[in-house]
Amino acid sequence: MAILPIIIAPDPRLKFTASPVRTVDKETRTLLDDMLETMYAAPGIGLAAPQVGISKRVLVIDLAIKDTPPSPLRIVNPELVWSSADSSSNEEGCLSLPEQFAEVERPENVRVRYLDEHNVSQEVEASGMLSACLQHEMDHLDGRLFVDHLSRLKRNMIIHKLTKIKLAR
Numbered sequence: 027m028a029i030l031p032i033i034i035a036p037d038p039r040l041k042f043t044a045s046p047v048r049t050v051d052k053e054t055r056t057l058l059d060d061m062l063e064t065m066y067a068a069p070g071i072g073l074a075a076p077q078v079g080i081s082k083r084v085l086v087i088d089l090a091i092k093d094t095p096p097s098p099l100r101i102v103n104p105e106l107v108w109s110s111a112d113s114s115s116n117e118e119g120c121l122s123l124p125e126q127f128a129e130v131e132r133p134e135n136v137r138v139r140y141l142d143e144h145n146v147s148q149e150v151e152a153s154g155m156l157s158a159c160l161q162h163e164m165d166h167l168d169g170r171l172f173v174d175h176l177s178r179l180k181r182n183m184i185i186h187k188l189t190k191i192k193l194a195r
């Protein structure tokens with residue numbers, strides 16, 4: 027396992043549309059494990075492959091709270107098969123936008139189909155935090171960040187702050 031460097035916005039690599047994985051093989055499983063290790067070390071609750079510079083439709087999530095056993099989700103080629111008409115708003119952050127948080131409105135419930143680490147098709151119906159997290163991570167696969175759901179003014183304020191932080195490094 028390896029901890030991978032996380033790309034910080036603004037960066038063109040966070041804007042690409044990622045490619046589907048043909049089959050979930052050993053290489054993909056290694057990527058999933060490396061991404062989990064990277065996410066736990068950060069620490070964070072979700073990470074998408076484009077955030078570590080790999081333009082593949084791969085993401086990991088673990089919403090287990092501190093001091094409980096980990097419960098990682100390894101997700102490849104996720105597809106949104108249904109989303110509710112009702113929406114809800116949650117505060118979101120992102121490992122690629124360190125220390126930036128904002129309320130984001132999204133469909134409250136979603137159903138997502140994906141391949142697991144054994145290349146087996148799975149479906150998950152999610153609400154609450156898992157629903158928001160799935161949608162946030164799937165956005166990364168299409169080059170969208172949570173700030174892209176905000177007003178231009180709010181988005182520009184956050185990106186401006188991050189640019190200053192990056193220049194100061």
Ligand code: NI
Pocket residue numbers: 119120121122162163166
């Ligand atoms: Ni993110």
